[in-house]
Amino acid sequence: MKKHNYSAGPCILPQEVFEKSAQSILDFNNSGLSILEISHRSKDFVAVMEEARALVLELLGLEGKGYQALFLSGGASLEFLMVPYNLMKVDGKAAYLDTGTWANSAIKEAKHFGETVVVASSKPENYNHIPKEYSIPTDASYFHCTSNNTIFGTQMKSFPTTNVPLVCDMSSDIFSRVLDFSKFDLIYAGAQKNMGPAGTTLVVIKEEILGKTGRTIPNMLDYQQHIAKESMYNTPPVFPIYASLLTLQWLKNLGGIAAIEKINEAKANLLYTEIDRNPLFKGTAAKEDRSNMNATFLLENEAHQEKFDAMWKAAGISGLAGHRSVGGYRASMYNALPIESVQVLVDVMQELEKNI
Amino acid sequence: MKKHNYSAGPCILPQEVFEKSAQSILDFNNSGLSILEISHRSKDFVAVMEEARALVLELLGLEGKGYQALFLSGGASLEFLMVPYNLMKVDGKAAYLDTGTWANSAIKEAKHFGETVVVASSKPENYNHIPKEYSIPTDASYFHCTSNNTIFGTQMKSFPTTNVPLVCDMSSDIFSRVLDFSKFDLIYAGAQKNMGPAGTTLVVIKEEILGKTGRTIPNMLDYQQHIAKESMYNTPPVFPIYASLLTLQWLKNLGGIAAIEKINEAKANLLYTEIDRNPLFKGTAAKEDRSNMNATFLLENEAHQEKFDAMWKAAGISGLAGHRSVGGYRASMYNALPIESVQVLVDVMQELEKNI
Numbered sequence: 067m068k069k070h071n072y073s074a075g076p077c078i079l080p081q082e083v084f085e086k087s088a089q090s091i092l093d094f095n096n097s098g099l100s101i102l103e104i105s106h107r108s109k110d111f112v113a114v115m116e117e118a119r120a121l122v123l124e125l126l127g128l129e130g131k132g133y134q135a136l137f138l139s140g141g142a143s144l145e146f147l148m149v150p151y152n153l154m155k156v157d158g159k160a161a162y163l164d165t166g167t168w169a170n171s172a173i174k175e176a177k178h179f180g181e182t183v184v185v186a187s188s189k190p191e192n193y194n195h196i197p198k199e200y201s202i203p204t205d206a207s208y209f210h211c212t213s214n215n216t217i218f219g220t221q222m223k224s225f226p227t228t229n230v231p232l233v234c235d236m237s238s239d240i241f242s243r244v245l246d247f248s249k250f251d252l253i254y255a256g257a258q259k260n261m262g263p264a265g266t267t268l269v270v271i272k273e274e275i276l277g278k279t280g281r282t283i284p285n286m287l288d289y290q291q292h293i294a295k296e297s298m299y300n301t302p303p304v305f306p307i308y309a310s311l312l313t314l315q316w317l318k319n320l321g322g323i324a325a326i327e328k329i330n331e332a333k334a335n336l337l338y339t340e341i342d343r344n345p346l347f348k349g350t351a352a353k354e355d356r357s358n359m360n361a362t363f364l365l366e367n368e369a370h371q372e373k374f375d376a377m378w379k380a381a382g383i384s385g386l387a388g389h390r391s392v393g394g395y396r397a398s399m400y401n402a403l404p405i406e407s408v409q410v411l412v413d414v415m416q417e418l419e420k421n422i
Numbered sequence: 423m424k425k426h427n428y429s430a431g432p433c434i435l436p437q438e439v440f441e442k443s444a445q446s447i448l449d450f451n452n453s454g455l456s457i458l459e460i461s462h463r464s465k466d467f468v469a470v471m472e473e474a475r476a477l478v479l480e481l482l483g484l485e486g487k488g489y490q491a492l493f494l495s496g497g498a499s500l501e502f503l504m505v506p507y508n509l510m511k512v513d514g515k516a517a518y519l520d521t522g523t524w525a526n527s528a529i530k531e532a533k534h535f536g537e538t539v540v541v542a543s544s545k546p547e548n549y550n551h552i553p554k555e556y557s558i559p560t561d562a563s564y565f566h567c568t569s570n571n572t573i574f575g576t577q578m579k580s581f582p583t584t585n586v587p588l589v590c591d592m593s594s595d596i597f598s599r600v601l602d603f604s605k606f607d608l609i610y611a612g613a614q615k616n617m618g619p620a621g622t623t624l625v626v627i628k629e630e631i632l633g634k635t636g637r638t639i640p641n642m643l644d645y646q647q648h649i650a651k652e653s654m655y656n657t658p659p660v661f662p663i664y665a666s667l668l669t670l671q672w673l674k675n676l677g678g679i680a681a682i683e684k685i686n687e688a689k690a691n692l693l694y695t696e697i698d699r700n701p702l703f704k705g706t707a708a709k710e711d712r713s714n715m716n717a718t719f720l721l722e723n724e725a726h727q728e729k730f731d732a733m734w735k736a737a738g739i740s741g742l743a744g745h746r747s748v749g750g751y752r753a754s755m756y757n758a759l760p761i762e763s764v765q766v767l768v769d770v771m772q773e774l775e776k777n778i
Binding site: 068069071073074075076077078079083084085087088089091092097098099100102103104105106108139140141142143144146147171174175178256258263264265266282284285286287299300301302303304305306309382384385 | 424425427429430431432433434435439440441443444445447448453454455456458459460461462464495496497498499500502503527530531534612614618619620621622638640641642643655656657658659660661662665738740741
């Protein structure tokens with residue numbers, strides 16, 4: 067039975083990515099070798115890396131604007147410390163917007179490197195909205211924000227104009243909507259939502275912001291080293307990068323970010339309309355900050371939980387349970403989730419209403 | 423045509439690992455979902471992680487001896503700095519044995535954290551042997567060595583007895599030979615030789631050595647955090663870990679490390695015997711330190727290079743070119759390389775002799 071995969075990440079990827087990557091494990095590029103056994107220095111893999119790095123900049127509209135794309139490892143969690151290591155001046159400070167669990171983890175790691183100013187936090191309201199009134203210290207080394215909060219179902223709809231470098235963790239909504247990406251000086255994202263399987267991390271950096279901290283940085287954590295080695299400072303995670311390239315190619319063929327944005331808006335509208343209409347449900351995030359990637363909602367009456375859970379499971383839906391910090395349900399509608407899967411969920415919600 | 427894959431890493435893995443992992447990308451455990459789209463918190467993947475961690479300790483004979491196995495990311499290169507971060511006391515020192523390029527990289531990263539004493543180095547002889555006469559400062563926080571030097575074709579056949587924690591980078595020969603692994607306090611290894619595809623790093627730690635430095639450590643670089651979170655501090659590289667589990671299962675079914683050691687010795691004997699016998703070739707590493715994983719050798723007369731290269735390529739051999747630091751040839755004979763592939767190379771070497 068076809069599954070409707072609402073997993074919050076790692077998450078659904080295009081079916082053609084599964085098929086092509088499985089084939090490449092049996093025989094990559096008709097080489098007689100598996101993608102899992104080739105050297106990362108082989109001509110075929112160097113071509114994968116180069117195409118993936120170039121395609122990222124093309125899709126984001128950042129070609130020829132002084133940016134470099136890197137495929138690293140360690141997850142966004144390693145970027146939580148690489149960002150301050152590479153950008154926070156010795157005896158300097160950095161500004162952070164606290165919009166959820168991951169923003170909080172980034173703040174904790176930054177504290178190892180210097181003063182960390184939290185300009186605003188929605189923690190007292192269990193992160194149900196994005197703070198909008200705050201000022202960023204002009205002497206901060208950078209301002210850091212999280213564009214989408216997977217756990218709490220909120221998403222930044224606009225970004226502040228800053229006179230300090232703008233750094234953004236876009237792990238859970240990169241490549242999902244049109245933004246002026248040139249506003250950002252550093253973007254990072256774990257692959258495992260819209261870009262590919264778990265195991266690689268995209269970092270997009272405006273090169274001119276680097277090398278200004280006065281710190282000595284271990285090579286492996288130094289963005290300038292990774293740039294100098296063309297994202298091959300050490301053996302990269304070959305297969306996750308290859309599967310990410312396949313996913314980026316799928317996105318390009320679909321029409322790029324502008325095309326997927328329309329689809330994502332249609333999916334989110336379909337589900338949020340039902341959440342607002344159906345008296346059995348209520349959303350948890352402030353309406354103006356609702357995420358188009360992760361819709362979080364509760365049953366008005368918890369007594370219906372057993373019945374609802376049985377119904378969506380019977381419909382082939384998986385991964386709908388909410389995070390323990392919020393409870394209820396979380397429908398993650400990443401790029402590769404078809405609108406048909408959203409319709410199945412909406413149908414189940416309406417069916418529940420009829421059967422109560 | 424079947425390839426004989428001598429790649430130095432990433433490298434050949436068992437054919438059944440390719441087949442099972444390709445299948446898991448199309449449908450994992452008959453779940454209707456791909457291994458690439460399931461949550462790392464799903465029951466099925468938690469079981470993968472637990473089995474992989476337990477199987478590592480079982481294969482190394484370290485069960486119940488106070489060790490923890492972790493599957494991290496970032497490659498051995500990230501361990502170059504995690505080791506001093508976690509083990510080098512504030513204002514302390516660490517002792518290193520310099521046996522090649524990777525040992526040297528580890529030393530460079532350690533210098534960021536404190537005094538780094540190089541107890542011996544074979545660099546003046548282009549790392550063609552393993553230094554044996556040296557003393558380890560008794561006040562060092564640990565002693566670090568590299569068990570096998572992929573580039574230079576040398577391998578430590580014995581390890582010093584130390585009164586400080588013994589740390590070893592076993593990236594290129596772990597699971598290839600029987601050792602008393604309980605002599606070691608920390609072992610790390612990039613997966614991409616004998617354990618799996620590129621993208622994860624095994625760390626095996628005697629837990630009692632941790633937490634003694636007086637340093638504060640960013641969470642993501644703190645072994646104690648990773649242990650507390652059962653190797654799931656953040657989203658792990660799901661697929662590389664799954665493919666590593668399949669490779670470890672293959673090794674266990676074969677009879678474990680003792681069984682593969684016999685096969686590896688037979689392969690190495692076959693090739694080194696031919697290198698020593700055939701007047702056209704000479705080995706580059708000191709005989710007593712020769713690696714059973716990577717055999718490095720030269721043509722006595724470089725004029726034969728074109729002919730030899732054409733012959734081994736025609737025989738389906740790939741990945742035989744030596745590293746630029748040594749030149750000539752490097753035959754990497756990791757666990758999954760069948761002895762039949764070594765025989766094909768020996769046949770080509772003998773064929774060349776007849777045709778000169």
